[in-house]
Amino acid sequence: MAAPLDFYFDFSSPYGYLAAQRIDALAARHGRAVDWHPMLLGVAFKQTGAMPLTEVPLKGEYSKRDFDRTARYHGIGGFRMPSRFPIPSQAPGRLVTWLKSTEPARAVPVAKALYHAYFVSDRDISAPDVAADVAAEAGLPRAAARAAMDDAAVKDAFRREVETALARGVFGSPFVFVDGEPFWGFDRFEQIDRWLVTGGF
Amino acid sequence: MAAPLDFYFDFSSPYGYLAAQRIDALAARHGRAVDWHPMLLGVAFKQTGAMPLTEVPLKGEYSKRDFDRTARYHGIGGFRMPSRFPIPSQAPGRLVTWLKSTEPARAVPVAKALYHAYFVSDRDISAPDVAADVAAEAGLPRAAARAAMDDAAVKDAFRREVETALARGVFGSPFVFVDGEPFWGFDRFEQIDRWLVTGGF
Numbered sequence: 001m002a003a004p005l006d007f008y009f010d011f012s013s014p015y016g017y018l019a020a021q022r023i024d025a026l027a028a029r030h031g032r033a034v035d036w037h038p039m040l041l042g043v044a045f046k047q048t049g050a051m052p053l054t055e056v057p058l059k060g061e062y063s064k065r066d067f068d069r070t071a072r073y074h075g076i077g078g079f080r081m082p083s084r085f086p087i088p089s090q091a092p093g094r095l096v097t098w099l100k101s102t103e104p105a106r107a108v109p110v111a112k113a114l115y116h117a118y119f120v121s122d123r124d125i126s127a128p129d130v131a132a133d134v135a136a137e138a139g140l141p142r143a144a145a146r147a148a149m150d151d152a153a154v155k156d157a158f159r160r161e162v163e164t165a166l167a168r169g170v171f172g173s174p175f176v177f178v179d180g181e182p183f184w185g186f187d188r189f190e191q192i193d194r195w196l197v198t199g200g201f
Numbered sequence: 202m203a204a205p206l207d208f209y210f211d212f213s214s215p216y217g218y219l220a221a222q223r224i225d226a227l228a229a230r231h232g233r234a235v236d237w238h239p240m241l242l243g244v245a246f247k248q249t250g251a252m253p254l255t256e257v258p259l260k261g262e263y264s265k266r267d268f269d270r271t272a273r274y275h276g277i278g279g280f281r282m283p284s285r286f287p288i289p290s291q292a293p294g295r296l297v298t299w300l301k302s303t304e305p306a307r308a309v310p311v312a313k314a315l316y317h318a319y320f321v322s323d324r325d326i327s328a329p330d331v332a333a334d335v336a337a338e339a340g341l342p343r344a345a346a347r348a349a350m351d352d353a354a355v356k357d358a359f360r361r362e363v364e365t366a367l368a369r370g371v372f373g374s375p376f377v378f379v380d381g382e383p384f385w386g387f388d389r390f391e392q393i394d395r396w397l398v399t400g401g402f
Binding site for chain 1: 216227240245249250252257258260262263266267270271273276309367371372373383385386388389390391395402
């Protein structure tokens with residue numbers, strides 16, 4: 001089996017959420033797996049000078065319309081902008097980082113549950129207690145999940161993941177590498193699809 | 202015939218160039234015309250705080266790769282990043298504004314010739330003399346074209362076009378309105394295509 005796709009996303013990113021609904025199926029069509037990497041857009045924004053999309057004059061209003069329209073275009077039901085947006089996403093990022101090293105088979109289902117909690121159920125997953133609730137609903141021991149988010153070693157591992165992302169040139173969410181080729185944005189999924197067929201174009 | 206699409210673009214915008222290769226055919230498939238509106242990204246950037254894409258850390262390197270890859274993906278041959286980039290695009294913007302009011306049938310062919318001169322032939326169309334050469338090659342009287350770019354009334358008309366664009370919420374290039382619905386980016390052309398079929402989704 002060829003190398004997995006590297007899928008970078010921020011839990012506070014609407015386009016990341018939409019991409020998360022499609023990335024596994026896209027990769028599977030080409031016999032590929034996906035390595036899910038939570039990251040922190042805020043850290044990337046310090047380098048690029050960007051700010052949260054919805055806070056940019058002119059672009060902010062447009063982006064909110066585009067999130068909804070793009071979800072509808074792709075038939076992704078249930079999406080709605082959360083009451084609190086954006087959120088710091090350290091807690092869910094740490095939780096998934098912890099799972100990747102302890103119970104890797106649970107990492108993606110829990111990541112999807114966290115994204116769903118935020119962008120469909122409007123739950124503030126930036127709160128470690130809420131993130132732990134979501135993990136428990138997904139079948140994890142709640143106390144262990146809650147403790148992981150305060151664990152210095154987990155925090156450190158997530159920090160290194162974010163640093164690695166930046167070192168690879170990740171500046172937005174979603175961001176996907178296919179055999180080293182970088183693709184930024186859910187709207188590059190069609191290029192990814194062709195790249196997976198042709199090995200480049 | 203239904204209302205034309207409003208197509209906003211900056212002559213210095215690579216994605217605007219790529220969009221310009223497709224917008225007329227896209228609209229025509231749905232029985233629509235296109236109203237071409239040159240604008241100035243620099244003026245919009247003052248409001249959004251954005252800077253030229255290629256100058257942004259991390260994003261800049263990616264964007265140059267993406268311009269080329271997106272051209273190849275869409276089978277748009279000949280595209281190459283100009284030696285000088287970005288450029289101030291007042292001269293070609295004024296030229297097209299002048300044509301729209303004096304010889305509207307020549308405006309789009311000349312706009313396409315200007316874009317081709319910059320993104321295929323690597324000619325610096327920010328220079329009024331070069332823009333006038335391109336207009337002359339496209340069949341316009343060179344002296345009149347050259348004079349138009351220095352005409353205060355033409356400058357004023359272009360300034361008003363740019364102000365109107367901003368007032369409508371245009372913050373990037375390309376930017377298209379379909380019956381009032383805003384679409385930013387060449388990568389929204391598929392949504393535009395469906396919107397033109399369904400009248401909304």
